[in-house]
Amino acid sequence: MVLKKRVDYGFNGFRVPVIPKAPRSARRRVAFNKAVEDGQVCAIELLASLAGQLLQESESSASSNASEGNHQPAFSQGVIEQDIQDEVKPLKMEEIHQGNCAESTFKTEVASQKSSQKPLSHTKTGHVSVNNSSDCCEKAEADVKSEIFEWDNKFGNYSNRLVETREKFRVSTHGNIKNGFKWEQEAGSSCIRGSNLADKCSLEDHLELYVSPALIDSKSNIKSPFHRKFFPSASFSRYGNGIKLGFRDDDEKFLRCKRVCTKPKAFRSPRRIAHRRIRNLMSSKYWKTAPKLKDCELSDLGVPRYHKRKTCYGFERSQHNAIVKKRKFVDRVSGVTSDGGFSSESVSNSPQKGMDADKPSSSAKLHVLKAKDSHVKFSIKSIRIPELYIEVPETSTVGSLKRTIMEAVMAILGGGAHVGVLLQGKKVRDDNRTLVQTGISCNENLDTLSFMLEPTSLRASPTICVGDPSSQCETSQPTWPTETPVLDSGVTDTLHDSPLLTYPGNLIESNHEPTSSLADTTVNKITPDSRAIVAVPATTETLAVVPVSQKTKRSEFVQRRTRRPFSVTEVEALVHAVEELGTGRWRDVKLRAFENADHRTYVDLKDKWKTLVHTATISPQQRRGEPVPQELLDRVLAAHAFWSQHQAKQHGKHQAGPGTLKITEASAERPCVC
């Protein structure tokens, strides 16, 4: 799926997943188990680190070989650097779980180039679908498709030759799949072998990495540098076809380090950030419990979507820390922009049937790092594809839906999209202004800075219609709803041309900011194949084509707040507060009854009261939404009548207000305070 990108390098595959054995001591074991459960002990992390190390070695080896006039596949340093820093290369997988089926797509593509004459170079992507792997199932078979990219000696380049293989795997569960299962390849030299929770107690007191033999240079001592640099307490030894990475029991500290995200010396890999990302894509938990996706869902694109730092492992924070840690010169990190951009999820003028993927929204989440050197560094965490319309038959498979979305996304990215810049909710239109002039370099503004994708063409065909495989509707270009022309007579300030449409499609432009070389490692490249793209949670709503008037043009991308209807409980609280405070003191009402409801402003309360009064006035048949108890509506009417004739604004009777009212006013209109 998936933003597949063929890489020019590869490796022979790490074997996943592997989990270190639980420590011996009970206390440590508890901590360990928890870490495992939380997905915080991730073999992938180790793998990635290892990969990073191997890469480094291959780099140096390649360069040294090159200097010897050897015609090596020349992993030019640049290539490797770039690719690795692209963060998504080394490992990735996705899974989808549906009923009794588990599907996994994995991709291993970590470069390693150790052997002299026959450089290894293939990327392996696989698709595993495990059927019938319900809890009670003992065994299941999995088909694996591999795409292998190989080095082509003829052309002196990676041929990108696609080799598809089908391999049989057997998945053995240990009674209950919750306890884990084991992958074993029936045939083939490149095994996938691993174990998970179920095995952790039976594992040796080490972590085993099965690495392709090609990764081990018979002459080169991989063990030593790797050992010292990354895994102080680890030891390497040959193990069958691979190498075995062992950890001593005292590595508990390593586990703990990872948990709190302190700086584990053992993991000060230069590829740290990339590895973090890898883990995001491929947590051990993810692997472990393929059929048991519960904490992490899949978003539309099949990318794991992590819930708010709950069980799903505070990856974001970790990564964040990693970034900050890596860059000592960074003296300030501004906050992450909230959901910038626009996502008018509440607007739904033309309901579409059974839509799954919508919530059209485009925004960028980013970190903006302000560095001493007057450079503004942007680390865009994700950028969403705005307003993607997809329509598929009910009978289409999830897989086809995913492919459809993928196609749409790729069409957008490939077909030319621009990056829009939003500052404080408003488009920054003038491309010629500097960041300073625009205020983007201003710390206060960074919080409100966001990016979004914008369509190149304003032409809009409403949906992507995808039929079943046989009858394909023409895959129309994904489109955005009609957007207000940017070119119309300029009510806008300092609008000379249509700078929004200045940049040609390449989204890399979004990182066009001047940066130091260091920043390059920070910035997520927003390339068409970037895995940073995050699908937006699906809702049942669809954004209709909303014409935007010229007058509102300037704020057309200001996100409307999500509609959050008042619950009966809230209404009750509101009524009660108004009964006591009156109708002219909404701030007080807010403070009294909605102090902790950040999403309810005093204006909201005022508005709600207004609608409540209206609701109470009309007949029950005309009312909509969640019905408000008549009793409450009666109180609304009573309070409204009382306070409107009582002039609530008169100060000086805050506390006495209700009481006074209770006794002195006409009892018929007295709001019921009980």
Place this chain on the structure above:
DNA sequence: TTTAGGG
């Protein structure tokens, strides 16, 4: 910033 009202 809050209030008050129209949209």
Place this chain on the structure above:
DNA sequence: CCCTAAA
């Protein structure tokens, strides 16, 4: 819910 004049 949004927008804004007015206080």
